[in-house]
């Protein structure tokens with residue numbers, strides 16, 4: 460018995476000196492306790508008179524080992540802390556990591572500014588789907604299958620009746636089907652056309668506006684556009700409406716702003732005319748109102764659609780639309 464205790468003591472003390480972690484120490488202690496238990500279970504085989512002395516011996520042994528375990532635990536804790544500090548040490552003389560702050564894309568900047576201006580006038584934002592049905596994109600907008608206006612917006616068809624929308628005007632129909640007048644919505648988003656040159660891209664962004672209520676007239680449109688031009692460009696910016704044609708408006712207008720570059724005298728930007736075309740608009744065609752279940756004898760409305768790239772190009776003096784999509788960091792950095 461004594462021999463067994465001595466052997467266990469020696470084995471445990473040696474192993475304990477080698478423990479470096481709290482985990483290892485814990486495992487050692489568990490093993491030790493199991494072996495101690497098995498020694499103690501041998502006590503019943505001893506002659507009765509030897510038992511008290513053995514019990515005393517075992518108790519002393521147990522207490523001594525427990526004290527040793529505790530002392531070692533303190534040492535191991537200290538070692539672990541030191542290792543942790545060493546691993547987490549930082550060299551404050553090392554150069555810092557460089558963070559390059561990002562910035563909003565100019566299209567996003569202009570879109571946000573447009574939303575800001577129009578929401579200040581009471582417009583709510585509605586975002587329609589980019590994949591539209593033929594009905595919402597064309598037919599409901601008074602542009603039936605054989606209409607020549609479809610040609611100008613020839614686009615990407617996904618199926619016979621599904622296409623990438625060519626105009627955010629599709630959103631007008633969705634809103635009018637859902638809501639009763641008064642309606643005052645703004646609908647920004649991507650549109651797609653088979654168009655590609657210095658000022659056109661197969662994907663670009665539009666901002667649509669729609670107002671429907673009793674007694675809305677073209678004068679309301681003009682007044683609102685004048686306010687928009689002043690806020691987007693500057694207080695001296697003038698607005699000009701020219702007669703035009705869109706299937707979904709009657710009358711239709713094209714809207715020019717006085718050239719921000721020359722103030723209207725004529726320059727290269729405005730091709731000598733003093734005016735720059737920025738959007739299409741008009742009074743919502745009776746047929747479009749009817750298609751959406753709005754009574755055209757009770758309600759009238761105006762609508763407009765502008766190209767966000769167009770506005771961004773004008774505002775920042777960008778002469779090629781591609782600069783907006785190539786994502787050259789040197790270009791984008793200028794908008795920080």
Ligand code: DAH
Nearest residue numbers: 626628739740741762763764
């Ligand atoms: N959807 C037209 C286009 O893409 C722009 C437009 C013109 C929108 C007149 C309108 C509008 O809402 O009334 O060229």
